[in-house]
Amino acid sequence: QHKQEAQDTNFAVVQLDETVVDPAVWGKNFPLQYDMYKRTTDQQRTKFGGSEAVPHVPEGADARSTVAGQKLEKDPRLVQMWAGYAFATDYREKRGHAYMLVDQRDTKRVNEFKQPGTCLNCHASMAKVYKDLGNGDAKAGFDKINHMTYQEATKLVDHPVACIDCHDPKTMQLRITRPAFQEGIKALKASQGVPNFDVNTQATTQEMRSFVCAQCHVEYYFKGKDKTLTFPWAKGVNLDNEFAYYQEVGFTDWEHKTTGTPMLKAQHPEFEMWNQGVHAKAGVTCADCHMPYTAVGAQKVSDHWVRSPMLNVNKSCQVCHHASEDELKSRVETIQTRVATSRSQAFDGLTALIKDIEDAKKAGAPQDRIVAAQTWHRKASFYIDYVISENSTGFHAPEESIRYMQTATDAVRKGQLALLGKEKADPTAAKAFQMWKEKKAADAKAAAAGPKAPATPAATATPTPTPSR
């Protein structure tokens, strides 16, 4: 206790509490961390990661002078993969934390599509907003935001992820501020035999060094009418588990425009993938590689310039690995090249399957064959999307990433054979297909009954295109 006080007086220039959101104020007490934090504005490419600053002429509300590269241009197969979904209009390289809010506000996915306030969970400093809206109860505040439109909700926020989102202002201890993660990790731990896990009191600091990131760097979906942000972890966190979860609850993100398949979208499953890798097994956390300790004068601090470790190999990797910087980079690139090669081969298969289903529909193939092929389309696409969306190009779990591509290729194979009557449907898809059919019937009925109110066009958990598009 005595020790704690001594240190507090040591650092305290200003008094920090739950009302202080602005990182600049926290920076008065922790100038080293703050200076590093600000550098997340920098952009630099690595062979497979990082990002490029692409010049951008500010137009309308979009005041950005640079944007990140457009991935849809680099690989046009993505547009086919996501046909009919917002992602097919705009999907860019991620870049530093400093940009998270502007990049969301100015994406076509927000400007040309209806999005819920939920999106902000991972793109802004929400700790205070949730508490304020919920009168001290973050979960209540979170539920409120989920019901708002993006445009309403975004007015409530000012900052990208800030100190207060990861730290307790009194003790500076790491903490979880996102209800979605609290629920998700509880379900995950329960699946591992640890019931009623309360992350903020029961997690070790070592776990927290990854958990704080896992509030955002995870696959997610918007559950039910409330669009509650939910992590699909009740069966575990590998892709097979997550897919099985979606199949079991029968969730669908959108309908594929070309094939009519009820689809799933995967987003940035860094936490899940890391969990499958040898580093996680060895207790190496996100912070170890992405926020390595850096000696500044007589102090060691965590590098709050969160970025690709390939830009900082010496501090990120070389404490543990005695190989040279070039050698380490080459090991990473070897892995990434293999994953990229395998992924591209699987992707070619998927593209062929989409074309085959399209042709079969045109040719009036039997409906049961089409549906059977669609069940495999749903699976193959989710598996490939997962590895595309995972931002380490497979480094976080090399053999598992490629195993997913093998499963995807097998699903493509089955889908193509199904069209020819030589393979059955994926039995796990039955529920989702049934639910989607019912939803469409209900929508059609509602539409036929005439527009009663300016209701949201779709009752699904995902945004559908607005006519303005």
Place this chain on the structure above:
Amino acid sequence: QHKQEAQDTNFAVVQLDETVVDPAVWGKNFPLQYDMYKRTTDQQRTKFGGSEAVPHVPEGADARSTVAGQKLEKDPRLVQMWAGYAFATDYREKRGHAYMLVDQRDTKRVNEFKQPGTCLNCHASMAKVYKDLGNGDAKAGFDKINHMTYQEATKLVDHPVACIDCHDPKTMQLRITRPAFQEGIKALKASQGVPNFDVNTQATTQEMRSFVCAQCHVEYYFKGKDKTLTFPWAKGVNLDNEFAYYQEVGFTDWEHKTTGTPMLKAQHPEFEMWNQGVHAKAGVTCADCHMPYTAVGAQKVSDHWVRSPMLNVNKSCQVCHHASEDELKSRVETIQTRVATSRSQAFDGLTALIKDIEDAKKAGAPQDRIVAAQTWHRKASFYIDYVISENSTGFHAPEESIRYMQTATDAVRKGQLALLGKEKADPTAAKAFQMWKEKKAADAKAAAAGPKAPATPAATATPTPTPSR
């Protein structure tokens, strides 16, 4: 030089030279290594490796009281995969070096099929035999053995791999005694820009700690009429390279009995797979894991009880890895389970493809479709066989092993579509198919001309079933 003398006097109980084959004699000078060497008679299973001693009633020439487990029974899909080839009759777990000669002499692959003397290269102490036959020129002796029948040649040998095969009797330095490896490594180094590589004078000891094993633990084929044992390394040592090599030279091992495809057989590519893994990149050799230094009294000796490292984790792995024995085993088993899962999924695909080609032939499908499907059958089977035959169940190179399974699944997919007219033939297969066709035509012509002499039924590089089968 002075040091060398000191050592010689130190050890020399008997004088060793190129005429001493019996390890028991070498053992007088090096009793520790010899005692360990003898223990390769022990058998013990690990989760995926090692071997089980299956009791065996000696019958006829086969005097073995134990044999290793029959893999064909554990996975009957193997029989279909190799239909028409000797491997489909007998394929067992490998076991310790002590058994290499008896296990070869008593396999059905030797007893029910014609095999060349070449087989002995990797199953007996050949250093002296080659020199003797070639009057001092090992290469000449090697060529002679290749022309003999197995039954003739095996009379010339007495021991499984012995000290003299890996060591220079004067200096005890590691050395290469197999011409096939000398040629193979020369071709490989040339492909990497190092011309005229002479392994015995230019390789480092570090390299030799893997090269001595790579004389046998590699994929191989019998080249041309002379059945010269050859390693397909002119384009590199990953599977893609080796397959490309075979396609380019147009080599075929046998014709698949069910589908009629000209096939390739893969055998124990441990060296190649290791080459693709992170351990090879980090300079970790076969001997580091399979012959780890062992303290005997005040001395450290290389453990000549060559076996699965999973039976010796402390000495094999914990020199470098700080994790517990259980943790290390579990890391290995995680990798192996993933590889096995992926491999099994690919294998199911292959089985389906074989069935489809069989059905299509029965149904009288167009010949060009059958041939196109066969080209993919050849590829898929070789890729899957490669990972089945590699004895670490993928540990030597996890992500690469699974990448091969993805490629195999893609080949299966293309083969199945080809049967339906929806995919072309693998263009790289053209030469091999052409050559096989010509060979069959020539054989048919020869057969029609009547049996002139008791000629070997096939002029191919591989043994074909004898009628006695």
Place this chain on the structure above:
Amino acid sequence: MAAPQGSRLGWLLSPRGLFSVFLSLGIGTLVGVVLFTMVYANGASYLSSDPKACVNCHVMNTEYNAWVKSSHGKVATCNDCHTPHDLVGKYLTKAEHGWNHSLAFTTGNFPQNIQIKERSLATVEENCLRCHQQLVEGIQHSRPTNQKVSCVQCHADVGHMR
């Protein structure tokens, strides 16, 4: 406040620990003063604690050789890292180690690649702090007292270069 578990250093710096130190000073326990000064004032002079004592046992040769090659081969001895530096702990541990070592040694019942035990590791990590306290104060400060940073997770090789 209870003495933090598994952290002798914490105890030393805790009010009760500090009190004990001052008490020992007060009653003139000379040994304590000398040790305290040597350790905190001039680490290098403490090198006189001879590693040869450990290498008496040839099974310690591997670690010894790896220590010589390590970044600490010239700045810290075996005892700097492997022996607790509070008085009671030091001798308790020496006794315990002595017993364990000779038992293992006589029975020969130990692995060739010796693995450090959890308790010994805790001692080592306290000793990292003894020398590097100032450097790591900031990164420890934001943590609960029972969840200190484990140095060895990243710096396993500082004492023994593999």
